[in-house]
Amino acid sequence: GSADSFGNQVDHKIIGIDPGAGEMKLTDQVVKDYELSNWTVQSGSEATMTASLEKAIKKKQPIVVTGWTPHWMFQKYDLKYLKDPKGIYGKSEEIHTIIHKGFDKKDPNAVKVLDQFSWAPDDMSKVMLDIQKGTDADKAARKWVKENQKKVDEWTKGAKKVSGKKIKLGYVAWASEIASTNVVTAVLEDLGYTVTMEQLGAGQMWAGVAKGSDDAIVAAWLPTTHADYMKQFKSQVTDLGPNLKGTKLGLVVPSYVSIDSINDLKD
Numbered sequence: 726g727s728a729d730s731f732g733n734q735v736d737h738k739i740i741g742i743d744p745g746a747g748e749m750k751l752t753d754q755v756v757k758d759y760e761l762s763n764w765t766v767q768s769g770s771e772a773t774m775t776a777s778l779e780k781a782i783k784k785k786q787p788i789v790v791t792g793w794t795p796h797w798m799f800q801k802y803d804l805k806y807l808k809d810p811k812g813i814y815g816k817s818e819e820i821h822t823i824i825h826k827g828f829d830k831k832d833p834n835a836v837k838v839l840d841q842f843s844w845a846p847d848d849m850s851k852v853m854l855d856i857q858k859g860t861d862a863d864k865a866a867r868k869w870v871k872e873n874q875k876k877v878d879e880w881t882k883g884a885k886k887v888s889g890k891k892i893k894l895g896y897v898a899w900a901s902e903i904a905s906t907n908v909v910t911a912v913l914e915d916l917g918y919t920v921t922m923e924q925l926g927a928g929q930m931w932a933g934v935a936k937g938s939d940d941a942i943v944a945a946w947l948p949t950t951h952a953d954y955m956k957q958f959k960s961q962v963t964d965l966g967p968n969l970k971g972t973k974l975g976l977v978v979p980s981y982v983s984i985d986s987i988n989d990l991k992d
């Protein structure tokens with residue numbers, strides 16, 4: 726390839742996130758299917774990825790990262806998705822609520838709320854942006870709940886107040902999941918639940934809800950991103966369906982970069 730190809734400019738490196746993330750597996754698939762054999766996908770975390778992005782943007786340098794929507798980075802920076810003509814990152818991805826199999830019998834009241842929990846990317850973005858600006862996750866969630874009581878009333882419709890009943894939610898420290906899990910926690914706490922939020926890696930989160938060390942997760946990206954986890958744990962969990970529709974994931978670059986498609990990563 727030419728010396729100033731995009732690949733050479735970024736050392737043929739895609740800046741990734743935590744190794745257990747579904748998006749990392751999909752990105753390995755992208756490298757294979759688009760024949761990017763001289764590229765590496767660098768693992769790290771959401772925090773290291775967004776730090777690299779910020780650094781590059783400040784210097785107006787080229788960079789390519791694994792990104793997703795909803796995410797505050799699209800509000801903070803001018804970014805674009807690289808086209809994915811092979812459709813490796815899936816089409817209409819949703820976030821689902823998953824419970825440990827049998828939890829609906831153990832606590833139908835909590836499961837009613839979990840099942841009725843549903844919001845829009847704009848709602849989630851508000852909470853995420855608030856947290857990104859420095860508000861405590863718990864405070865940002867409570868503020869959103871206060872300002873969106875009508876929506877919350879729909880989630881809690883038909884649910885009874887309890888007194889200190891315990892529930893454990895697993896989640897991964899991705900901005901989107903910090904937002905959703907804190908909001909659901911606030912709503913359950915307002916009903917009288919004692920909620921434990923357990924922060925885990927993606928694989929541990931799925932294993933946790935499968936074996937019942939966690940009662941539920943609101944962080945399952947389906948049908949594509951967490952397809953492998955869902956397949957692995959299918960018999961031990963119940964899928965309550967989507968709590969958020971209209972997500973997207975893929976390779977993301979600053980808008981000032983001239984390439985437009987994953988195909989352009991080839992030298």
Ligand code: PBE
Binds near residue numbers: 793951
């Ligand atoms: N994400 C955010 C996750 C799901 C939520 C896209 C980083 C993943 O890749 O598993």
